[in-house]
Every structure is written in structure tokens, then in C-alpha cells.
Amino acid sequence: MLDCTPKEIIKRSGGMINPAKTCQPIGAMYAALGIHNCLPHSHGSQGCCAYHRSHLTRHFREPVMATSSSFTEGASVFGGGGNLKTAIKNVFSIYNPDVMAVHTTCLSETIGDDLPSIIKGAEVPEGKLVIHASTPSYQGSHITGFSNMVKGMVTYLAKATRDEKKEQVNIIPGFVNPGDMREIKRLGGELGVRSIIFPDTSGVLDSPMIGKFNMFPAGGAKVEDIRDSGNSKLTIALGYYASSDSAHLLERNCQVPAITLKTPIGIKATDDFLMTLRSKFVQEIPNQLEEERGQLVDVITDNHHHFYGKKVALFGDPDILTGLTEFILSLGMQPVHVLTGTPAGTLTGSGIFEKEIKEMLAAAGHEGRVKAAGDLFELHQWIKNEPVDLLMGNTYGKYIARAEDLPFVRVGFPILDRGVHSYLPIVGYRGAMRLVEMISDTLLDRQDRDAADEDLELVM
Amino acid sequence: MINVSTAVPNDNLIVERQSSILVKGGQRKNQLKCDAESIAGCVSQRACVYCGARVVLNPVTDAIHLVHGPMGCASYTWDIRGSLSSGSELYRNSFCTDLKENDIIFGGEKKLARAIDELVEKYESELVFVYSTCVVGVIGDDLEAVCKTAAHKHGIQVLPVQSSGFIGNKSAGYRAACDALLRLIEPPGGARPINSRRPVKSVNYLGDFNLAGEAWIIKDYLKRIGVEVNVVFTGDSNYRDLKKAPEASLNIMQCAGSMAYIARRMEELYSIPSLQISFLGLEDTAASLCKIADFFGEPEMMRRAEELIKEETIAVQPEMGRYHEKLAGKKAAIYVGGGFKAISLIKQFRELGIDVVMVGTQTGREVEYQTLHDISDDGTVILDDANPSELERFMTEKGAHLLVGGVKERPLAYKLGVAFIDHNHDRKHPLSGYVGAVNFAREVYSTVCSPVWKYARETGGGLYAVENSELPER
Ligand code: SF4
Numbered sequence: 010m011l012d013c014t015p016k017e018i019i020k021r022s023g024g025m026i027n028p029a030k031t032c033q034p035i036g037a038m039y040a041a042l043g044i045h046n047c048l049p050h051s052h053g054s055q056g057c058c059a060y061h062r063s064h065l066t067r068h069f070r071e072p073v074m075a076t077s078s079s080f081t082e083g084a085s086v087f088g089g090g091g092n093l094k095t096a097i098k099n100v101f102s103i104y105n106p107d108v109m110a111v112h113t114t115c116l117s118e119t120i121g122d123d124l125p126s127i128i129k130g131a132e133v134p135e136g137k138l139v140i141h142a143s144t145p146s147y148q149g150s151h152i153t154g155f156s157n158m159v160k161g162m163v164t165y166l167a168k169a170t171r172d173e174k175k176e177q178v179n180i181i182p183g184f185v186n187p188g189d190m191r192e193i194k195r196l197g198g199e200l201g202v203r204s205i206i207f208p209d210t211s212g213v214l215d216s217p218m219i220g221k222f223n224m225f226p227a228g229g230a231k232v233e234d235i236r237d238s239g240n241s242k243l244t245i246a247l248g249y250y251a252s253s254d255s256a257h258l259l260e261r262n263c264q265v266p267a268i269t270l271k272t273p274i275g276i277k278a279t280d281d282f283l284m285t286l287r288s289k290f291v292q293e294i295p296n297q298l299e300e301e302r303g304q305l306v307d308v309i310t311d312n313h314h315h316f317y318g319k320k321v322a323l324f325g326d327p328d329i330l331t332g333l334t335e336f337i338l339s340l341g342m343q344p345v346h347v348l349t350g351t352p353a354g355t356l357t358g359s360g361i362f363e364k365e366i367k368e369m370l371a372a373a374g375h376e377g378r379v380k381a382a383g384d385l386f387e388l389h390q391w392i393k394n395e396p397v398d399l400l401m402g403n404t405y406g407k408y409i410a411r412a413e414d415l416p417f418v419r420v421g422f423p424i425l426d427r428g429v430h431s432y433l434p435i436v437g438y439r440g441a442m443r444l445v446e447m448i449s450d451t452l453l454d455r456q457d458r459d460a461a462d463e464d465l466e467l468v469m
Numbered sequence: 470m471i472n473v474s475t476a477v478p479n480d481n482l483i484v485e486r487q488s489s490i491l492v493k494g495g496q497r498k499n500q501l502k503c504d505a506e507s508i509a510g511c512v513s514q515r516a517c518v519y520c521g522a523r524v525v526l527n528p529v530t531d532a533i534h535l536v537h538g539p540m541g542c543a544s545y546t547w548d549i550r551g552s553l554s555s556g557s558e559l560y561r562n563s564f565c566t567d568l569k570e571n572d573i574i575f576g577g578e579k580k581l582a583r584a585i586d587e588l589v590e591k592y593e594s595e596l597v598f599v600y601s602t603c604v605v606g607v608i609g610d611d612l613e614a615v616c617k618t619a620a621h622k623h624g625i626q627v628l629p630v631q632s633s634g635f636i637g638n639k640s641a642g643y644r645a646a647c648d649a650l651l652r653l654i655e656p657p658g659g660a661r662p663i664n665s666r667r668p669v670k671s672v673n674y675l676g677d678f679n680l681a682g683e684a685w686i687i688k689d690y691l692k693r694i695g696v697e698v699n700v701v702f703t704g705d706s707n708y709r710d711l712k713k714a715p716e717a718s719l720n721i722m723q724c725a726g727s728m729a730y731i732a733r734r735m736e737e738l739y740s741i742p743s744l745q746i747s748f749l750g751l752e753d754t755a756a757s758l759c760k761i762a763d764f765f766g767e768p769e770m771m772r773r774a775e776e777l778i779k780e781e782t783i784a785v786q787p788e789m790g791r792y793h794e795k796l797a798g799k800k801a802a803i804y805v806g807g808g809f810k811a812i813s814l815i816k817q818f819r820e821l822g823i824d825v826v827m828v829g830t831q832t833g834r835e836v837e838y839q840t841l842h843d844i845s846d847d848g849t850v851i852l853d854d855a856n857p858s859e860l861e862r863f864m865t866e867k868g869a870h871l872l873v874g875g876v877k878e879r880p881l882a883y884k885l886g887v888a889f890i891d892h893n894h895d896r897k898h899p900l901s902g903y904v905g906a907v908n909f910a911r912e913v914y915s916t917v918c919s920p921v922w923k924y925a926r927e928t929g930g931g932l933y934a935v936e937n938s939e940l941p942e943r
């Protein structure tokens with residue numbers, strides 16, 4: 010009954026049906042929550058802010074604090090400068106964060122509020138900071154918004170204060186769950202490399218129960234660390250779309266060399282991440298990580314016969330998909346449809362999403378449909394025209410999964426109908442092992458469900 | 470304990486907020502400031518005009534709900550409300566013009582027209598709602614004109630909903646939605662009373678969005694007493710049924726916040742009187758059924774209503790009794806959208822022996838705050854448009870065991886070791902009527918008495934507190 014999608018594909022030009030992306034400010038809000046003691050602020054009407062908070066709350070199942078400029082008709086005619094100044098005053102006097110991270114909305118962008126000069130003219134208490142990012146949603150997606158807010162952090166905070174760089178690495182983890190950020194941090198720690206991770210929502214959006222409500226939980230990247238990122242020897246941007254712009258900005262502003270890697274999903278991308286750290290910081294790979302990698306390869310070997318030749322449709326955010334496609338291929342499965350809602354071009358370049366994924370598919374001897382700036386209506390049509398054995402993506406995939414009766418693995422953002430996911434990683438070797446478990450469980454549960462009595466097997 | 474009326478001592482409260490909070494005490498009159506704009510720089514829980522409009526119209530199942538604006542506004546409202554349908558599922562898709570920079574500069578009218586054309590071609594729908602968002606309000610697209618042209622072209626109804634977020638709060642959105650509905654139900658040739666064709670005992674049921682199938686329960690009750698539901702505004706409604714709305718002989722209204730305006734207009738235009746009813750809780754459900762029977766003035770109907778009330782009450786009593794036993798003396802805090810729901814909830818908690826120690830709403834109206842004030846116990850904190858720190862402060866201060874709220878309040882309550890119930894669109898069981906009262910009690914019981922609080926509250930979640938578990942008894 011939920012299947013309203015016709016099979017025949019007709020070209021459309023009048024907007025989206027069932028989006029595979031959302032708007033910039035929510036990404037900016039998420040990034041800002043990855044600074045310790047920071048309050049995100051939405052410069053626009055209060056509806057946007059309420060939606061972004063609700064949406065993040067549904068995904069993380071954690072309180073999400075943010076303030077709004079609460080535009081009314083007056084502000085939208087005469088500009089929101091007055092509202093923002095009042096907001097800055099109120100935010101520091103009431104909530105007292107160290108940092109207030111302002112992002113714009115479609116409305117304030119369209120009106121044309123000049124944030125840097127409004128902020129300059131505002132009363133900011135001694136020792137407190139206001140940073141900002143411009144995040145109009147008629148460009149890009151939530152990933153762009155995340156990237157823009159991280160650029161804001163670099164612009165406002167990062168400083169090169171010495172000639173010689175320190176033996177430390179900056180890691181920009183991209184739009185991934187706190188569980189992933191935690192794992193990336195752990196990998197750096199296992200290697201013994203001092204790393205500055207920002208933004209870092211671990212300890213903020215996966216915070217433990219302590220019996221009371223903390224407006225500002227214990228986690229998040231410290232301001233002094235983000236400042237010090239200007240003195241690091243290297244920045245690793247994990248994910249081209251969410252992270253590379255800010256890494257390059259840091260390179261320009263503070264002469265910290267930047268390198269962009271894939272989000273470390275799967276064996277190869279994790280190898281690349283660790284080997285990059287090793288080659289720049291001349292450390293041995295510790296036994297612990299050797300062992301984890303070995304376990305992962307072992308697990309894949311034990312289970313590869315379940316995966317071979319299975320056709321998969323993937324959708325979600327571009328950086329996640331790039332890593333995931335590579336990993337899916339390494340399991341012997343065949344990604345036949347890969348779609349993101351995020352437009353491929355970034356503000357600084359034409360984008361690499363389609364090309365990179367197509368090359369990976371070609372190298373594995375496959376062909377597939379790959380598209381940026383698509384929507385789930387289109388993905389559904391693709392699947393109707395070329396069926397798959399497995400669907401992977403965020404919660405919104407459940408309509409397609411049901412309509413086409415497909416096994417479905419939830420991964421990415423947002424996941425609104427299942428819990429726990431944001432605590433556990435999909436990055437690193439352990440994250441990959443978790444993915445292997447999720448995928449094989451889903452496929453095998455399905456096989457069990459569909460098996461006739463006489464075909465039901467105990468040992469699989 | 471605070472016993473004085475009017476303002477609450479100020480620490481940590483925004484000065485401008487003081488007039489929006491009061492503690493019931495000796496004073497006669499409620500002087501709470503409500504329906505004011507939220508203050509810039511506050512963590513407000515309030516939503517926007519578009520949100521309000523979408524809440525009211527979204528349950529129209531066979532309509533194309535097209536959001537004219539950037540993608541975000543549409544994606545956050547994609548199927549987040551649990552209104553159920555017995556027919557079309559079209560309303561569960563997300564349609565948006567996905568405005569881009571060029572559209573913002575040169576206007577989005579052409580794209581909107583294209584979007585309508587494409588959607589109408591794909592889906593056989595007789596009704597399109599086009600929602601305007603903030604940006605559209607600023608760039609000044611003429612929604613009215615585009616909709617009119619499209620309606621003409623396709624021979625269907627295409628209705629603009631003037632819901633730019635900044636023109637007010639959620640209540641303004643309810644009104645924008647009601648304006649669209651009024652246009653929808655207007656018969657060809659203009660609005661006028663349709664006495665002759667009106668089936669005698671048929672009602673429009675206003676302000677039930679069929680969350681978790683609630684409207685179906687009420688429809689069944691009404692059928693049992695001999696009243697036919699003409700159409701529900703808007704739970705599980707569709708184009709055809711809504712068109713028949715002027716034919717009903719009575720409007721009964723559950724959610725006044727969203728529907729008072731349209732009820733008044735329908736009375737003016739179609740001479741349909743309206744009754745405020747509530748099917749939340751045993752007491753209100755019984756009173757409402759009698760009120761309806763009373764309106765129609767038929768002894769037989771009243772007899773059937775009384776019989777239904779008796780039957781259903783007896784059926785739920787044992788279970789309700791068990792919950793009452795477990796829950797008596799617990800304390801609840803309420804923070805919901807509308808004032809009317811808050812009033813019903815207070816009564817419902819009383820039925821379970823639970824005291825309400827804090828009550829607040831996002832968009833309650835002055836009359837509703839007056840009633841809240843009147844029915845609350847002394848010492849109850851009453852507040853309008855609360856922010857999280859206020860909720861935290863009063864829940865802790867008053868020792869609440871349970872919070873009733875919406876999606877953003879859930880994790881807040883949990884962090885405080887306070888149980889939680891969603892009385893908003895994330896609700897999972899019907900909460901109306903007798904069945905609903907039991908579901909409600911069961912839900913309260915299952916969260917308030919869950920073993921998880923043993924770990925969460927007494928030990929604060931951590932090992933360190935196991936030895937040192939002297940946290941105050943809640
Ligand atoms: S107006 Fe823009 S920022 Fe606000 S919800 Fe819509 S798309 Fe997002």
C-alpha cells in the first residue's frame with residue numbers, strides 16, 4: 010500500500026520526491042555540538058531550529074540544545090541584526106556557553122543579513138566566543154552545512170602560533186556518529202599519535218546517564234585544542250564532502266598540510282588511514298590493531314560465501330557511500346545502485362562522487378547506476394527496473410524495503426526508528442566487523458524466514 | 470516550597486520570561502502572559518507556522534502535499550506524524566520544489582508550476598496543497614496565481630497554504646490550514662447553509678488526526694449511540710469526504726487550539742453549531758458522549774450513550790484499578806502543545822491518583838490558562854512556552870516522576886531519571902476513549918515503574934554511585 014512509485018522513469022524538473030538529503034543548518038548544528046561547551050544558534054525563524062533539534066533528537070535520542078533568533082515579520086523585512094544581538098546577549102547571560110556557534114537559515118540568507126558585521130557589533134562577554142557559518146539550504150545539503158561550520162571553526166579559532174609544527178595530527182572526522190568519532194580517536198590513541206579531533210560529538214551526543222541533565226555534556230573538542238590545530242604537522246580530512254574544505258582552509262591559513270582520505274569504512278580505507286598516520290609520525294602499528302585487522306579478515310573469510318554476487322542498493326551521504334561501496338565490493342557483493350541526495354559539486358570544485366564510485370565499480374568489473382543530487386523516488390524506480398538482494402541506507406529506506414520486500418540494513422543519517430546505532434562505530438576494523446555482522450544477519454534472517462520447512466537449516 | 474503567586478524567584482530565568490511562569494497560590498486570577506513571541510536567544514520548544522499548518526492538513530490522505538521551499542522544511546515533516554489511513558497512503562510521501570539559488574533570485578513560480586504538473590501526472594489525486602515556507606514569503610512568489618492556473622489546467626483543486634514560518638507561531642499555522650480547508654469544503658456557487666440535504670444525526674469530528682487510529686475508536690462509539698461521523702478533520706480524511714463537510718448537523722471539536730476558528734466559521738457560513746468535547750480520560754469521554762446525545766435530544770440516544778458508558782467503564786475498571794493502586798501519589802509534569810490537552814491530562818492523572826505538579830503548553834490560549842489555573846492544586850507551576858532549563862528546574866524542584874511531552878522533551882526527562890510519555894505525534898498507542906484511557910494508564914505504569922530507574926535514578930547510571938546510593942527518593 011505504501012508503494013506509490015511507478016516503474017517507468019520519466020525525467021523530472023520540478024523538485025524532489027522523497028529526499029535523500031536534508032538542509033545545511035542541521036549539519037552545522039551537529040558540527041557545532043562537537044565543540045565542548047558550545048551552544049549552536051540558528052539565525053532565522055524558530056521553526057527551523059525546532060525541526061533541526063527534533064530531528065537530531067530522534068536520531069541520537071539525546072537532548073539537543075540550540076537557540077534561535079526567533080524571526081518575526083519585522084525581522085524578515087528589516088533584517089535580523091537586532092534579533093541576533095539580543096540573542097547573543099541572552100545566550101551568554103542565561104546559558105553561559107564558552108562558544109556560541111551561529112549558522113544562518115534560508116530566511117536570513119535570503120534577506121541578506123551580514124553576520125560578520127553583526128557579530129562584530131554585538132556585546133560578547135570577555136573570554137567568550139561567537140563563531141559563524143553561512144548555511145543557505147538552497148545550496149548543498151546537511152553535509153555542506155557540516156563542512157561550512159567546520160570551516161567556521163578553522164576561520165575563527167585555529168591559529169599558527171609557532172614556527173615549528175608540533176608532532177600532532179588534526180583529524181576531521183566528517184558527518185559520522187559519535188560512536189565513529191570515538192573509534193577514530195581510539196585508533197589514533199592506539200597508535201600513540203597525539204591527535205586533535207574536531208568536531209567531536211562523542212561524550213556530547215552519546216553521553217552517559219549521570220542522573221542529571223547537563224546543558225553542556227562533558228565531551229566535545231576543546232577550544233584550546235582547535236586553536237592549537239594551527240600548530241599541527243598534518244590534517245587528515247576524512248571524507249571529501251564533509252571534511253576536505255576545512256582541511257584546505259587550515260592549510261591556507263596556518264600552513265598545516267592537508268590530506269583527504271575516505272571515511273575509514275572497511276579494510277582498505279582503514280588501512281589507508283592508519284598507514285597515513287604511520288608514515289607521517291613514524292610509529293609502529295601496535296599489535297592490538299594488527300590483531301583487529303586479522304580478526305576482521307578472518308570474519309570476512311568465514312562468511313564470504315553468504316555475500317558473493319549479492320546485488321546491493323546503497324543510499325545516503327556521499328562520504329559514507331564512498332567508503333561503503335569499497336567495502337561492499339571487497340565482500341564480493343555488487344553495488345548496482347548508489348545514490349546520494351547531496352549535490353556532487355562543492356563550492357570549490359566539481360565533486361568526485363560519481364566518478365570515484367564508478368571507477369571502483371569498473372575496477373571490480375561491475376557496472377551500476379550512480380547519482381548525486383538524486384532522491385529516493387528515483388532510487389525506488391531504479392530498484393523496480395533492476396531488483397537487488399539488499400538495501401542499505403537511512404531510515405527512509407524502509408518504505409522501499411517494504412514495497413519491494415527487501416532485506417534492509419540501516420546505516421547513516423538519520424536513523425529514526427532504531428536505537429543504539431549512534432553509540433557503535435561502523436568505521437575502523439571493529440566497525441567493519443559490525444557491518445559484516447549486520448549484513449550477514451540481515452541476509453540470513455531473511456533466508457530463514459523464507460525457507461520452507463524442509464529447507465530450514467541449523468548450521469549456515 | 471514556593472507558595473506565593475505571580476512571578477517565580479529569579480535565578481537562571483530570563484527576566485522577560487518571568488511573566489510567563491507562575492505558581493498557583495493564594496491569588497484569584499490567572500495573569501500569565503501567553504501567546505507572546507518567543508525571545509531571541511532562548512532554547513524555545515516552539516515550532517513555526519508551517520509546522521502548525523502541516524499538522525492539521527497532513528492527515529488528508531489522498532492529497533499531494535507539496536512544500537514550496539528549500540528541501541529541509543519538507544524533509545523534517547516527511548511522515549513524522551503517526552496519523553493512520555484506511556485508504557490512500559499518498560500523504561506519506563514527501564514532495565518539495567527543492568528551491569535552489571537561481572529560484573531564490575529569479576523566483577520559484579515556474580518551478581512550482583512544473584512540480585504540480587509532474588506530480589498530478591504521476592499520482593491520480595484531486596487535491597494538491599501547496600505550502601509556502603519562509604523563503605517563499607520573502608521572495609514573494611504568487612502562490613495564489615500559480616495554484617489557480619494549475620487548478621484550471623488540471624481540473625482539480627490546488628490550494629495554497631499561507632504558512633511562511635515567520636508570520637507567527639504554530640497557531641497561525643493552524644489558522645492557515647483552516648483557511649485552506651474552508652476553501653476546500655466550499656460548495657460550487659458559494660457557502661450557504663444546506664439544511665435540506667443534511668442527514669439528521671451526522672457530525673463532523675474536528676481536531677482528531679487519527680494518531681495511532683484514535684479517530685476510529687471515537688467513530689465506533691458514536692456509531693453505537695446512533696451518530697454517524699460525516700468526516701473527521703482531518704484524521705483519515707480524503708478529498709471526497711471533506712467536500713461533504715457542510716452537510717453535517719453538528720461539529721464536535723476535540724482539539725480546540727487548531728479547530729476553534731474553523732468551527733466558528735462553519736457556524737457562520739453553514740449554520741453548523743459546534744460542541745467542545747474531549748475523549749481523553751474516562752470522565753471526559755463519558756461527559757462528551759452525554760453532551761452529544763443531549764444535543765440531539767433523543768431519549769433513545771441518551772439511553773444508548775449511558776449503556777455504552779456503563780459497559781465500557783465496567784470493562785476497564787479492574788485494569789484501571791490495578792494501575793491506580795500502583796500509581797497513586799506519584800507526581801507528574803505536563804508540557805504539551807495545546808492548553809486543552811493539558812486540561813484533559815490533569816483530569817486523567819487525577820483518575821489515576823497522580824498529582825500534577827507542573828503544567829505548561831507551547832500555544833495555550835488565555836482562556837485555557839485560566840481553566841488550568843482553576844483546576845490545578847496549590848503549588849502547581851504553570852508556564853507558557855518553556856525552555857529546557859525551566860522544565861528541568863521545576864521537574865527537579867517538584868520531584869516529578871513523569872513528564873508528558875513531545876519529542877524534544879523525552880531525552881531531557883530520561884537524563885533526569887524521570888519517566889516519559891509522548892502525548893504528541895510520536896505516540897504509539899491510541900490514547901482516546903476507554904481503550905485509550907487504559908493504554909494511557911498502562912503506558913504511565915510501564916514507564917514510571919520500569920526497573921530501568923533502579924539503575925538510572927538511584928545510581929545515576931554509574932558504578933561509583935552503587936556504594937553511595939543516597940540520592941533523594943523520588
Ligand atoms: S528554511 Fe531552510 S534552514 Fe529552515 S528548515 Fe527549511 S530548508 Fe532548512
Ligand code: SF4
Pocket residue numbers: 054055056057058060115116517518519520542601602603604632633634635
Ligand atoms: S523556513 Fe520557515 S517554514 Fe520552514 S521550517 Fe523554518 S520557520 Fe518553518
